Amino acid sequence: MNVDGKQVRPIWLGEDGVTVKVIDQRQLPHCFVVADLITVDQVIEAIQEMFVRGAPLIGVTGAYGVMLAAIAAQTTADPLKTIQAECDRIRAARPTAVNLAWGVDRVFQRVLAAGSDAERIEAARSEAAAIAELEAENCRLIGEHGARLIQAISHGKRGDTVNILTHCNAGWLACIEYGTATAPIYEAHHRGIDVHVWVDETRPLNQGARLTAWEMGKHGVPHTVITDNAGGHLMQHGRVDMVIVGTDRSTHTGDVANKIGTYLKALAARDNGIPFYVALPSSTFDWAMTDGVKEIPIEERNPDEVRYIQGLAGGKLVKVLVPPEASPAADFAFDVTPARLVTGFITERGICGASRTEIHQLFPEHD
Numbered sequence: 001m002n003v004d005g006k007q008v009r010p011i012w013l014g015e016d017g018v019t020v021k022v023i024d025q026r027q028l029p030h031c032f033v034v035a036d037l038i039t040v041d042q043v044i045e046a047i048q049e050m051f052v053r054g055a056p057l058i059g060v061t062g063a064y065g066v067m068l069a070a071i072a073a074q075t076t077a078d079p080l081k082t083i084q085a086e087c088d089r090i091r092a093a094r095p096t097a098v099n100l101a102w103g104v105d106r107v108f109q110r111v112l113a114a115g116s117d118a119e120r121i122e123a124a125r126s127e128a129a130a131i132a133e134l135e136a137e138n139c140r141l142i143g144e145h146g147a148r149l150i151q152a153i154s155h156g157k158r159g160d161t162v163n164i165l166t167h168c169n170a171g172w173l174a175c176i177e178y179g180t181a182t183a184p185i186y187e188a189h190h191r192g193i194d195v196h197v198w199v200d201e202t203r204p205l206n207q208g209a210r211l212t213a214w215e216m217g218k219h220g221v222p223h224t225v226i227t228d229n230a231g232g233h234l235m236q237h238g239r240v241d242m243v244i245v246g247t248d249r250s251t252h253t254g255d256v257a258n259k260i261g262t263y264l265k266a267l268a269a270r271d272n273g274i275p276f277y278v279a280l281p282s283s284t285f286d287w288a289m290t291d292g293v294k295e296i297p298i299e300e301r302n303p304d305e306v307r308y309i310q311g312l313a314g315g316k317l318v319k320v321l322v323p324p325e326a327s328p329a330a331d332f333a334f335d336v337t338p339a340r341l342v343t344g345f346i347t348e349r350g351i352c353g354a355s356r357t358e359i360h361q362l363f364p365e366h367d
């Protein structure tokens with residue numbers, strides 16, 4: 001995406017064809033820092049500590065991690081076995097986003113089919129790059145399809161501003177280009193449709209206030225940062241026309257895992273008759289799980305993420321909200337919105353309802 005006149009992605013391969021370069025999103029919006037990853041351990045750290053985050057981006061980062069595993073495995077007695085063990089470690093870095101396993105497994109299948117160390121490395125490098133380009137194109141298509149929904153609302157409002165609420169960051173920073181939830185917003189804005197975005201701050205790591213607001217500002221999209229608890233009030237007072245969120249894993253039966261707090265927005269949207277859409281590439285569907293509330297693993301992160309807030313000092317923890325010795329804390333990173341609260345999915349193949357039948361009509365190869 002264009003940032004201050006430069007084309008920027010959250011991940012790219014260095015000129016040496018080995019160094020995986022990522023924007024350290026923990027430092028945004030205060031500092032733009034690029035981290036170099038050259039080992040599997042560094043890839044795992046980047047995923048776990050959220051230098052990189054967002055399902056599609058986590059998938060691409062894990063995919064490049066398999067390339068780094070193949071490079072390191074050259075000096076081992078059994079390279080394939082070593083690579084497989086490293087894939088297991090990368091896959092386990094964060095539990096909720098299904099793209100991580102999807103990306104790692106796609107690359108490992110290509111590595112398995114290669115015949116030598118050099119071929120394994122090249123197969124991994126090219127497949128990781130191909131996944132990145134696939135996800136970029138899928139997000140572009142999500143934008144095309146989703147913009148039609150926004151256009152219809154704009155038409156119904158005779159061109160008045162379409163107010164869209166989004167939660168967390170499902171922007172290009174969570175993907176490769178365009179984003180998922182933000183792709184229709186960018187495309188509608190590009191088409192000259194009058195849009196405004198309510199940006200949930202998204203406690204505790206504030207991906208909305210820090211990342212979505214930064215993206216919107218750099219792209220010139222009108223937006224307002226709000227507290228997580230303001231969405232219901234705005235919906236009650238007719239100030240939200242639609243909700244679009246991303247997802248880290250959605251079951252093929254329509255249940256949606258996304259950043260903690262999404263479920264509450266879906267409840268408020270349903271109570272106020274507001275359409276609630278989930279934007280995702282098909283790599284984020286889980287074709288095996290049927291009951292998302294029961295089956296999707298919900299990551300629990302370090303409670304200090306609740307106790308502290310990141311400040312201006314280059315991402316350093318600068319302010320204590322809850323003295324650790326005073327109270328226990330808990331940091332549930334995701335929740336699951338049941339399909340009954342989801343109006344529809346915006347995918348690279350178009351828009352569908354949130355039932356198993358409708359999802360499979362769009363993706364029959366998974367029947």
Ligand SMILES: CSC[C@H]1O[C@H](OP(=O)(O)O)[C@H](O)[C@@H]1O
Nearest residue numbers: 053054055168170174246258259
């Ligand atoms: C397009 S996936 C974005 C998705 O990922 C975020 O979680 P995290 O920042 O913890 O990786 C959030 O759930 C977003 O909706």
